[in-house]
Amino acid sequence: MRIFDPHIHMTSRTTDDYAAMYAAGVRALVEPSFWLGQPRTSPATFLDYFDALLGWEPYRAAQYGIAHHCTLALNPKEANDPRCRPVLDELPRYLLKDRVVAVGEIGYDSMTPAEDSALAAQLQLAREHELPALVHTPHRDKVAGLARTLDVLRESGLPPERCLLDHLNETTVGPAADSGCWLGFSIYPDTKMDPDRMIRILRVHGTERVLVNSAADWGHSDPLKTRHVGEAMLAAGFTEDDVDQVLWRNPVAFYGRSGRLELEVTAPAEQLFEGNSILRGGA
Amino acid sequence: MLTPLASLRTGLELRLGADARAWLHLALTEAADAPRYAGRHGLPPWERHFAAAGRHCRDTSARPGDAPHGTPHGTVPEAADAARILLLHAAGPDTEALARLYAHGSADERRAVLLALPHLDPQPSADGARALVEDALRANDTRLIAAALGPWSARHLDAHQWRHALLKCLFTGVPLSAVAGLEERAAGDGELARMLEDYARERTAASRPVPADLHRALRAARRPRAAGPAPGPAAEGTAAEGPAAEAPAARPSEQTWEG
Numbered sequence: 001m002r003i004f005d006p007h008i009h010m011t012s013r014t015t016d017d018y019a020a021m022y023a024a025g026v027r028a029l030v031e032p033s034f035w036l037g038q039p040r041t042s043p044a045t046f047l048d049y050f051d052a053l054l055g056w057e058p059y060r061a062a063q064y065g066i067a068h069h070c071t072l073a074l075n076p077k078e079a080n081d082p083r084c085r086p087v088l089d090e091l092p093r094y095l096l097k098d099r100v101v102a103v104g105e106i107g108y109d110s111m112t113p114a115e116d117s118a119l120a121a122q123l124q125l126a127r128e129h130e131l132p133a134l135v136h137t138p139h140r141d142k143v144a145g146l147a148r149t150l151d152v153l154r155e156s157g158l159p160p161e162r163c164l165l166d167h168l169n170e171t172t173v174g175p176a177a178d179s180g181c182w183l184g185f186s187i188y189p190d191t192k193m194d195p196d197r198m199i200r201i202l203r204v205h206g207t208e209r210v211l212v213n214s215a216a217d218w219g220h221s222d223p224l225k226t227r228h229v230g231e232a233m234l235a236a237g238f239t240e241d242d243v244d245q246v247l248w249r250n251p252v253a254f255y256g257r258s259g260r261l262e263l264e265v266t267a268p269a270e271q272l273f274e275g276n277s278i279l280r281g282g283a
Numbered sequence: 284m285l286t287p288l289a290s291l292r293t294g295l296e297l298r299l300g301a302d303a304r305a306w307l308h309l310a311l312t313e314a315a316d317a318p319r320y321a322g323r324h325g326l327p328p329w330e331r332h333f334a335a336a337g338r339h340c341r342d343t344s345a346r347p348g349d350a351p352h353g354t355p356h357g358t359v360p361e362a363a364d365a366a367r368i369l370l371l372h373a374a375g376p377d378t379e380a381l382a383r384l385y386a387h388g389s390a391d392e393r394r395a396v397l398l399a400l401p402h403l404d405p406q407p408s409a410d411g412a413r414a415l416v417e418d419a420l421r422a423n424d425t426r427l428i429a430a431a432l433g434p435w436s437a438r439h440l441d442a443h444q445w446r447h448a449l450l451k452c453l454f455t456g457v458p459l460s461a462v463a464g465l466e467e468r469a470a471g472d473g474e475l476a477r478m479l480e481d482y483a484r485e486r487t488a489a490s491r492p493v494p495a496d497l498h499r500a501l502r503a504a505r506r507p508r509a510a511g512p513a514p515g516p517a518a519e520g521t522a523a524e525g526p527a528a529e530a531p532a533a534r535p536s537e538q539t540w541e542g
């Protein structure tokens with residue numbers, strides 16, 4: 001079973017997690033920039049975080065045979081802090097970089113005017129950079145939050161096939177599917193979705209445009225939830241091909257729209273020993 | 284005879300498909316145009332190409348990958364590294380711009396800045412370049428450490444920094460073949476020999492293997508230094524290294540891309 005986790009915060013995870021994920025079949029992942037639990041107070045700490053998502057974290061992942069990509073954005077929660085807003089001015093430069101496969105996570109947290117304007121501005125950035133957008137749907141007041149998200153998306157002019165609506169559940173999957181966007185489901189140990197509920201949704205909506213992620217982070221979460229869904233699908237009578245579509249081909253198709261997926265991994269040590277003439281640099 | 288950068292470019296072009304070659308030509312043209320954008324607001328056009336080199340500059344001639352997606356195994360970084368070095372050379376950023384490109388660069392961009400150091404014209408200030416090398420040597424990313432130990436560091440790092448860089452290579456598994464000027468700088472360095480012997484003893488006491496490269500460095504350190512000026516920066520040699528002398532300052536064009 002080959003697995004692409006389209007939403008996981010590896011910065012908060014250990015190398016044991018990387019090893020377990022590889023053993024479970026995870027070969028690629030996307031780490032969206034989000035908030036770190038502790039609020040940040042200046043754009044500079046965001047830039048250090050972005051640099052880590054483009055430097056140290058892909059290096060760690062490659063050591064365990066996993067291709068790491070990221071999405072960058074000012075997240076909805078911190079969009080409400082005026083001290084963090086200048087991150088929006090720095091994003092254009094960062095969105096150019098290799099391995100940045102979407103703008104995200106963007107969307108709503110408390111549905112404030114500050115969140116409105118950050119979401120609209122960053123959807124515009126996605127258009128300008130020809131990138132997809134990873135849109136977080138709010139955990140509180142979810143149905144109304146999705147409706148407002150879809151309104152802003154329509155106004156933005158970003159085509160629905162370049163947009164992934166994440167953290168969906170039974171009450172939001174219907175309107176999300178009608179919008180033409182890709183459909184993301186976060187499988188958590190307690191909250192959000194569990195594998196059995198995911199199977200019921202897959203039975204009704206099919207496997208098309210559906211992505212499943214662990215959204216594992218610094219909270220109670222499990223980076224192997226993608227694998228658990230694959231196993232639950234097989235036990236429920238879905239075919240290996242169905243599983244491959246949900247756990248690999250769909251995320252590859254969605255993030256592949258960036259033109260920046262690099263699914264081959266070379267372990268750093270191997271690169272050093274391959275006799276790369278440029279690395280040695282002469283003399 | 285081609286200069287090292289000209290041969291780097293020729294080698295790169297041979298490995299690129301038509302699209303990537305066209306991208307390279309455009310990017311290099313815009314990089315050569317960089318001085319026109321100095322002081323202007325916003326990102327100079329060539330810096331966009333510098334950021335995007337990995338996805339535009341893909342090696343097509345390398346050994347075929349077995350994977351149905353993406354590019355052949357391990358080939359992207361090499362072509363992109365070469366492209367970024369050529370772009371830096373063409374654009375000739377000053378020390379301040381170089382520091383910015385490094386500070387806000389991905390790991391690949393940072394590596395390219397380090398690899399380009401000895402080839403830049405104008406050369407960055409020694410302090411400016413040293414700050415970047417020191418940053419990379421503090422990192423744990425072995426590819427950054429390796430890139431930091433090119434000919435620039437062989438000439439400019441002081442004895443203490445250079446010895447610690449060598450030890451860090453042994454600690455992190457960076458092969459010493461990545462270290463430029465190893466034999467010359469290590470020769471006759473009694474302090475380095477002591478540090479290597481201590482490290483070997485520590486490993487042995489812990490029943491752990493001594494890295495094979497350690498013996499190579501130790502052999503080099505025990506070898507007497509050849510007559511002539513001391514390697515490393517002028518006026519920074521230790522007493523054991525004899526009177527400080529002018530380092531053999533190779534010009535950028537004299538650097539070679541070892542095959």
Ligand SMILES: [Zn+2]
Nearest residue numbers: 032034105215
């Ligand atoms: Zn998240």
